[in-house]
Amino acid sequence: MNFNYIKSLVLILAISITACSSDDDNNSLSGENKLRVEFDNGVNGDDLLLGAATYTNTNGETLTINRFNYIVSNFVLIDAEGNEFTYPKDDSYFVISEENELTEVVLENIPAGKYVALKFGVGVDQEKYQQGAEGQGNFLQIAEDNEMMWSWQAGYKFLNFEGTFTSETVTEPTVFQIHMGSHGSSLDNYREVTLQLPTQALVSDNLSPVVHMAIDANQVLDGQHKIKLSEKAVIMIDEVKSPQISENVNGMFRVDHVHNGDNIQH
Template sequence: MKFLYKLLPAVFSLCLFMACNDDDNMEELSGEGTVKLTFDNSFGSDDLLLGASSYTNSQNEVLTISRLNYIVSNFTLTNDMGETFTYPKDDSYFITSEETGETEISLTNVPAGRYVSVTFGIGVDQEKYLQGADGQGTFLAKAEETNMMWSWQAGYKFLNFEGTFTSPTVTEPTNFKIHMGSHGSSLDNYKEVTLNLGTEALVSDEMNPIIHMVADANAILDGANKISLSEQAVIMVSEEKSPKIAVNTAGMFTVDHVHNGSGDTH
């Protein structure tokens, strides 16, 4: 019992020390940092390998994928206090491309904090598009270079998903093209998604986290809405199917894990 009485003050002191360390950690999150988001494209539980592997969906369609490009935009980070940081709109449009290997984006000058969720759009919102060609900055040229526009009048391709497929009713390899975007104000397919990070992303002058995302290409056709390539292999402007593909695409993203690291990633 005497040993227990002697031990209690030591335990109490240790708890105080740990609490002080927690407070210190909170105080250390000052200044600004960079948040990187990497998009790891998959098909179901398999890595996505362009042209090298075939993947079967629930409709027994076997896909060989040659292109997966999509636009992500309008990023907002929410911290553990419920406060939000909205990334500057003019800089908040990115193209991720499995084809070119550009699947990582960086959000710079993010205020220090413990961030618990991320919100972003899939595509280009009407507000940005209605600024006209001169209001798009360098993003318009980037979209043209990466085959993410039909034309300025027709608008951006939010998603460019292409390859070949076979099925029980289509026995010869057949090209498929799934291009999804908005077509004027009458068909607005821009979607936003909010994802909990699971682990706090710590940002400061010395902390620059990496958020590892997974984008499941299978969800594009085989998500909440089932889209059959055997019925229609080319979908670009469809009042019926394009909005369903937009919903599916918004549902293909998950957060795999967060890596909190130190060092200058600016």
């Protein structure tokens, strides 16, 4: 028999064994661990520097951003087979605040798996809000401490975006305030985001992944809907602009990469 032919067969067999071994390793994920989601806030590809930089959008407005806070909630992990793991609802509300350096969400006790997508809400859903003040647990105080409440009766601010701006028609620095939330059932601005992961997030006893999100604050005003501050610099309850801003906010989230850390114990 031809020696090269035999060598090729041996090589193919070795590759097959290695592949099977790799598959076995992936399929043998067991236990549970943490999964971290890091929110890296930026503006149209640049770092977000509160109060220290200016950013110009396609509306011809130049912004200095002094506050960029938002609420994320109701996390769901989706694995390669389409199965969903819903994080416990009472523990699934978080404030992301650039000024207070709250830029990481830690999800505890995630079951082992190969996760390919991440789903979460922006804001607080009606079901949670209707549980009343006592039903909010510690999150109500966290929201108040981070300027994410109007009042209990008025509800949560899902987004608190503030600073100053100038434009062709507004030549002196002028304060802007974009506060987006729900206002009863008639103006429900809670939205869900589903993001595919560029690589699988692997969770097991010794694998604790980090999902790195790249957030673009420019999308708030310069996304699907163009919101001109020169027309209205303070937007809090607006039947037209508030839903448009909520749709823009959905577009500001992107998964940049996933880091699967080895030997990180829960």
